[in-house]
Amino acid sequence: MRVANQSGRLTLVADGRGVDVETASAGRFSADPQQIFERWDEFVSWARTVDFSNAASVIESELHAPVPRPGQIFAVGVNYADHVEESGLELPDAPFVFTKFPAAIAGPYDTIEHPGGSVDFEVELVAVIGKHARHVPVSQGWDHVAGLTLGQDLSERELQLSGPPPQQFALGKSFTGFAPIGPVLVTPDEFADRDDLEVSTVLSGELMQNSRTRHLIFPIPVLVSYLSSIVPLRPGDLIFTGTPAGIGFTREPKRLIGTDDELVSRAEGIGEMRHRFVATGRPHPLTTVSRSTHHV
Structure with a gap:
């Protein structure tokens, strides 16, 4: 369906x-x-x-967006071994989880505001929760998934990585439009193998990312089990499952998204999203604050 x-x-x-x-x-x-x-x-x-x-x-x-107002958006970082390697990190012992704010949701063909800075792409398979999940065993993880859709975990790296730890992952990944999903939601029974789907990113005609979800370090049932052991998952919540290698920020030279680019994202059995970006004309947030002039 x-x-x-x-x-x-x-x-x-x-x-x-x-x-x-x-x-x-x-x-x-x-x-x-x-x-x-x-x-x-x-x-x-x-x-x-x-x-x-x-x-x-x-x-x-x-x-x-097939899920226009999710209550919670969980995102999993460094969940492909090749992305761990290109990021210069070690394989995680448990899922590395951050959040994207629900106001960042966008549709599959929207024009997205470019806030300036270093805007990067991260194609991801997105699991949509269809049944309340709390302390779910891994063997029952798929039972709580309504379906799968395609997503881009867009990231403005300068804000995301600014300052000493803890850094601004949630803010740097939650600008307006930075969680586009679509074009449809597909139930798991529609796939020949729901655990092995191709995902890819093409930026202005150049293939940047291409992998299969069988390479996830922590697959979807593990993510549902792990997250539900900490917080209830509710119908309509989203889990961005992680991105493979090929992001623009770790390339040499870097290849980031500009306002002249078209970003095309694809997922096997789900479809394609296409996005263009427009300058906001506003200063980057990091240029508008200074610890010496703003006191908490």
Whole structure:
């Protein structure tokens, strides 16, 4: 099953055609894509009965984030061995977790504000929680996943890495639009192997990242188990699972995103996102603060 957010309305998608869920269910389910996760199992059972014979074509430009208002966004750093190596770090003993703020969510084809500084790309598979999870064993991790979507963990490295530890990971990765996801959410049963999907980044025609999720150090069931041992995971929460090697900041010379670039992200079985960037005309945040003039 493939689920989309078309013009703010929950839409079932098959073969490029879409069915409006609120209309087809005669109001049983809301048009709001975010609300469906609280009734995910019921929704999946109903969706299997939907007739697509009179469905209209999905209009790509009308697709927005399939999870528009997640309550929590967890992100996992250095979760591919090749990315650990290029970052000059050691293999982690446990998942390295940070957060992205929900206000950073963007759609699959949005134009994103470029805040200045060093904006980098990180293609990621994103797991969407479909069932409340607390102290979940690894063997049951997939049971709590509604589906998978594609994401970019966009990062402004200067703010992210500024100052002494603890550094500003959450802020540097949460500028407006820095958590684009889409174009659809796909249920795990749709994949031949849900644990082995190709992901890639192409920046202005140049392949930058390409790997498969079988190379994750901590795969999705482990992440669900680990996170749920610390905090409840709720329906509609997101887990950005990590990025493979090839990011722009560690290249020599660096290859970062500029306002003339087009960023194309792909995930096998899910689809493609395309983003362009526009200058804000505002100063970078680090230039507007000074410890000598601002006191807490």
